[in-house]
Amino acid sequence: MFNSIVMVKQVPDTANITGKVMKDDGTVNRSMLPAIFNHEDKEALELALQVKERYGGTVSVITMGPPRASEMLKECLYMGADKAYLISDRKFAGSDTLATSYVLSEAIKHIGEFDFVFAGRQAIDGDTAQVGPQTAEKLKLSQVTYAEDIQQIENNSVRIKRKIDGGHEIVEAKLPLLITVVKGANEPRPFNAKFLMIYKNAKTLLDLEKIANENSLLVLEDLVNEYKEKNLYITTLTTEDLPSIDLTRIGLHGSPTKVHKVESVVLSGGEAVNIPPTKEGISELIDTLLNDHILG
Amino acid sequence: MENKTREVWVFIEQRNGKPADVSLELLSKGRKLADTLNGVLKSVVLGHNVKNIAEETSKYGADSVLLIDHPELEKYRPLPYSRMMNKLVNEHKPRIVLFGATVIGRGLAPRVASNTVSGLTADCTDLQISDVTYLKKEYQELLLQIRPAFGGNIIATIITPDNPVQMATVREGVMELHELDAPNPVKIEEIPYIPDTTDDLVKIIEQYREESKVNLKGSPIIVAGGYGLGSKDNFKLIHDLAETIGGEVAGSRAAVDAGFVSPDRQIGQTGVTVRPKLIFSIGISGAIQHRAGMQDSNKIIAINPDPEAPIFEIAHYGIVGNAEDVIPNFIELFKHKLK
Known part of the structure; x- marks a missing residue:
């Protein structure tokens, strides 16, 4: 029996950025981009679910983000996660990787006992690969990054295949452990129809607040209890639920790195020789390249 | 939190007794940064029987070396390496620490930044030293950590204004390598390795190399x-x-x-x-x-x-x-x- 916590992130679909998404000042209009489940995190969840199937235990997912990230948490439940946590507070806004890892580590301590913490290697909006190891350090955990497969678990030891520069490595690591999962490790399973039917009605605290506000006959506390009993409550943690959190270490203020400048690049060129896409044009280009000894 | 030291450090990654190209490239860049700061460039070498690597780093501009040479450090493992780096950084508070954005560097640098509460920017494509005005405050000689962001659609300049140690990772091939014609003799400071019960939490069972047949860097x-x-x-x-x-x-x-x-x-x-x-x-x-x-x-x-x-x-x-x-x-x- 092993208990896993999987750190997941909802990210803007940066692969599909086109000119329309860029504002005139060179910044990105996030609202124009669809929000997606970061794929490496999904592979991390798949690996955690495989551990649960083979050895028993539970899988909890945790994300820090705005309320709409609960859409992704529901997807996790549809895949087979047992419990979902949304870590959401305006005070977290502007957190860099260090502040984020601090919040996540505090939330994980709050959630409690675990054998594994899983995460994707990196998220496509920043590509930093920092939050996993930073969280491990804060939780005083050992780590295995770039994991591709868990081969076996025996006597509190996990045998893992991981990528390294120029090859692969098999390591044996003691539990508890943080693992980051690299792209291509596995094929995340599709939604389970049964779970979809159940969890499509799952609600976050904010969802229930909205319902309570719209109907004066309903009391928020009762609603939360009702959803908890039905196992349909997506636990929402704010700074108030994490009393040990040091507010000077979160958000923009608690982040050592700051964005000083953002710019769309002024390109040096504009001097490209325009070659017509005709046989004559291409022929001339080849002649130039041959004469300049760049080709041939 | 002003940092008075003028030390630029480069973590030297080594595999099988050879330094990684990216570490040497970072020394060349680090040399320039140290010169701008009127400071010193130190290489940090962890491994076993790696004194030759420590000496070699002077060819790329290192003034001195912090060397920890011990059998436990022969191959990279996250805990002994990060534990020793944490200790060095906490004790010396260098102004700048650079790591290669390799599998090793991307596992190690975040742990060190997390432990020492330092700013860390990944995959920088340029590094510069400049005075900066940030939120109406003047900062002298900050490290500008320049990188494409947001899926690579914009260029962001990141700074670490209020924490003493500024860290960055850089990918191989991004910085240009310069070998010095007449390097200064290098000063090696050997630091004792302190064992810990956590060292063996991750054991390497087997490594296999799959040398890539692809050589984009060397292709004309x-x-x-x-x-x-x-x-x-x-x-x-x-x-x-x-x-x-x-x-x-x-x-x-x-x-x-x-x-x-x-x-x-x-x-x-x-x-x-x-x-x-x-x-x-x-x-x-x-x-x-x-x-x-x-x-x-x-x-x-x-x-x-x-x-x-x-x-x-x-x-x-x-x-x-x-x-x-x-x-x-x-x-x-x-x-x-x-x-």
């Missing part, structure tokens, strides 16, 4: 294709052209993500940085993160049906057209001319 001619090719089938045009002119095949991140070409052939900020004699950019729009990996190429030929594609702004020759039309013509004409 590269033919790179993008998502604009539309399908893996169409991407064969890239292979055909590369074969005809004797070049290596490469791809943009989008082409790799779409499965047109393997990840070890990806050019860009999160892939390989290349400076070939000639590069074809075909069906590649030219997002910043891609350009960061190829804009210093000697000659760039862009082929794209969209005349507004940013790739044309850095190209030397631009052909507005479809790959399906242009490439077969190019191959046929080239073969004919070589006869």
Whole structure:
């Protein structure tokens, strides 16, 4: 029996950025981009679910983000996660990787006992690969990054295949452990129809607040209890639920790195020789390249 | 939290007794940063029987070396390495620490930054020293950590104004290597290794190398294709052209993500940085993160049906057209001319 916590992130679909998404000042209009489940995190969840199937235990997912990230948490439940946590507070806004890892580590301590913490290697909006190891350090955990497969678990030891520069490595690591999962490790399973039917009605605290506000006959506390009993409550943690959190270490203020400048690049060129896409044009280009000894 | 030290550190990654290229490239960059700061450049070498590596770092500009040489450190493992680095950084509070953005560096640097509460910026494509005004406060001689951001569509300059240690990772090939003609004799400070019960939490059972046959960095001619090719089938045009002119095949991140070409052939900020004699950019729009990996190429030929594609702004020759039309013509004409 092993208990896993999987750190997941909802990210803007940066692969599909086109000119329309860029504002005139060179910044990105996030609202124009669809929000997606970061794929490496999904592979991390798949690996955690495989551990649960083979050895028993539970899988909890945790994300820090705005309320709409609960859409992704529901997807996790549809895949087979047992419990979902949304870590959401305006005070977290502007957190860099260090502040984020601090919040996540505090939330994980709050959630409690675990054998594994899983995460994707990196998220496509920043590509930093920092939050996993930073969280491990804060939780005083050992780590295995770039994991591709868990081969076996025996006597509190996990045998893992991981990528390294120029090859692969098999390591044996003691539990508890943080693992980051690299792209291509596995094929995340599709939604389970049964779970979809159940969890499509799952609600976050904010969802229930909205319902309570719209109907004066309903009391928020009762609603939360009702959803908890039905196992349909997506636990929402704010700074108030994490009393040990040091507010000077979160958000923009608690982040050592700051964005000083953002710019769309002024390109040096504009001097490209325009070659017509005709046989004559291409022929001339080849002649130039041959004469300049760049080709041939 | 002003940092009075003028120390620039480079973590020297080594495998099987050889320093990683990226570490030596970072020494060359670190030398420049240290000169701007009127400071010193220190290499940090962890390993076993690696004194020769410690000495070698002077060739690339190191003034001195912090060396921890112990059998437990022979191969990189996250805990002994991060524990010793944490200790060094906490005790010395260097102004700047640079790591290669390798699998090792990307596992180690975040732990050290987390432990020492330092700012860390990943995959920088440029590093500079400059005075900065941030939120109406003046800061002297900050490290500008410059990197494409947000999927590589913008360039961000990141600073660490209020924490003493500024850290960054840089990918291999991004900084240029300079070997010094007359290096100064290097001063080696040996630091004792302190064992800990956590060292063996991760044990290496087996390592196998799969040397990549792909050598983009060393190839004088590269033919790179993008998502604009539309399908893996169409991407064969890239292979055909590369074969005809004797070049290596490469791809943009989008082409790799779409499965047109393997990840070890990806050019860009999160892939390989290349400076070939000639590069074809075909069906590649030219997002910043891609350009960061190829804009210093000697000659760039862009082929794209969209005349507004940013790739044309850095190209030397631009052909507005479809790959399906242009490439077969190019191959046929080239073969004919070589006869």
